[in-house]
Amino acid sequence: MPARAKEPLSRARVLAAALEVADAEGVPAVTMRRVAEVLDCEAMSLYHYVDKKALLAGLTEAVVGEIAVAALDAPPLPPSPAADPAADPAGWRDVVRRRCLAARGVMLRHPWAPPLVATQPQPPPTVYPLFEALVATMVEAGCGYELAHRAIHSLGSMLLGFTQELFEPTADDEGVASPQAEAMALAMPHLARLAEVAVHEAEGTIGLCDTQAEFEFTLGLVLDGLEAHRRAAAAASAAGSASAV
Amino acid sequence: MPARAKEPLSRARVLAAALEVADAEGVPAVTMRRVAEVLDCEAMSLYHYVDKKALLAGLTEAVVGEIAVAALDAPPLPPSPAADPAADPAGWRDVVRRRCLAARGVMLRHPWAPPLVATQPQPPPTVYPLFEALVATMVEAGCGYELAHRAIHSLGSMLLGFTQELFEPTADDEGVASPQAEAMALAMPHLARLAEVAVHEAEGTIGLCDTQAEFEFTLGLVLDGLEAHRRAAAAASAAGSASAV
DNA sequence: GACCTGAGTCTTACGTTGTAAGACCAAACT
C-alpha cells in the first residue's frame, strides 16, 4: 500500500509511516529503508527529519500520546453538579481506574510498545498531560501530592509491566504429558496444583490466564491501597486541626 | 580481558560471555562477533551452540535464573519451630516482600534486563522454581491457589515495570527556568506543584524520585491488598464450615 | 601402520542494516 500522491515529507508523516510499519510488522521491521518504502522515497531522505534513534523516540512519543488522549477522553467525570473538593472521596478511584483501563487498551493494540518504551532513555513529553490529569483528580479528591506522586509510579509501572504472559505454559496442556513435564510437576507440586485449579476455573476464557482480569485485580489492589492511605492522612490531618482548635 | 587459556567452548561459556558483554556494554553490544571476541574465537564457532535468537533467550534465562536464586536465598523463613499452617497469617508477606526485593536487586544490577525479558516470546524455565516457592509460601499461609496465582501476576508485572524513571525531569531543575518549561508549568499547575513538593522532600535522596522507595511502597500496597483478600476468604470459609456444623 | 568419521572450528561470502559524503534539483531571494 505504498505510493501516496507525493505530498511533501514531514516529521509527522515519517512518524506515521513508522507507526504503520510497527503495527503491521513489529518494531524490528521499522528500518529506515522500510519506512522510506512506505513513503515512496529513499531512505536517506528521512535523515532530514529523524535518524534511527529519533525515529524510535518519535514512535514512543506517538504511542504514549495515543495513550494520553485515550485515557483523557475516557471519563470526564460524571455530571458532578457544583463539585465540592473532598466531597466525593471514593469517586476518584473510578476515574483513575477507567483512565488506566483505557491506557491499557491502547497498549494492547500496540503490543510492541512496552519494550520500546522501556528502552527509551527519557519518557516522551506526551505523557505529561495525562500525569497532570491524574494528579489533578487525586489532589482534588484529597490525596496529597506525595500520594499522587506515588500513584503515578505505581500505575505507570503496572502499565509497563503487565504486557507479557509471565505464565502461559505454551497451551499444550491436558494432552500427553511429556516425561519432563511430569518430572517438573513432581518437583513443583504447588505449581502443578495451581495449573490444575487455573484450568478448572478458566472454562470460559482463552488461554490459561485471563490477563485482563489479572490487570484489573491488581489495579483494584493498588487503588484500594491508595484510598486507604488517603483516608488515613485525612483522618490524621482532621485530628490535628481538631486538637489545634 | 579476552584470551582465556583456550578451554573448550560450551553453551554455558558462550552465555557467560554474553552476560559479561551485556553488563559491560549493554544488550545492543551483544553481537555474535563481540561475544566471540571475548571467547577468543570466531563468530561462526558460536553457531554450534546458539544463534542470535538463542543467545538472547539464553541471556534471559541467565538473568532470570540469577533472580530466582537470589530470591530463594534471601529468606528461608525465620526459625518457625514446628510451623502450623495458617498459624502465622501475616508472616508470609515478609517472606514474599524480601524475595521481591532480592529479585529487584538483581534487576538493578542488570538494568538492561527488563526490556530483554519483555521481548522474549516465552518466560524462561528458570522462573519456575521461584514461582513454586512463592506459591508454596502463600498457600501454606492460607491464601488459596487463585490468590497465589494473581499474586504471581501482580508481583511479576511490578518487577518488570519498575525499571524506568517514568518521571525524572532530566535533573536540570531549579536552574534558569527555560521559557518552554515555564509555559508547561502554567499549563500543568498540579504537576508543577508536585515537582516542587517532591524536590522539597527529596533533600536526602539522589534525583527527584526515590525509585526504591516507590517500589517498596507499591509492593506494600499489593501485599496488603492480597492479605486483605486472604483474610476475607478465610473468614468466609470459616463461616461456611461453622454454618455447616 | 593406514583409513575413515564426525564433532568442532575457521574462512569466505552474501544480503541487510545505519549512515557519512556529496551530487543533484527546484524554488526563493538578490
Added chain:
DNA sequence: AGTTTGGTCTTACAACGTAAGACTCAGGTC
C-alpha cells in the same frame, strides 16, 4: 541572471547475522 538554500537522491562503507563449505583432529576400525 545568478546565487543561495532546503530537500531529495546516489553512491559507498562498516558492521551485522548467517549460509556454505573447507579445515583440523581425536577416536574408532581395519
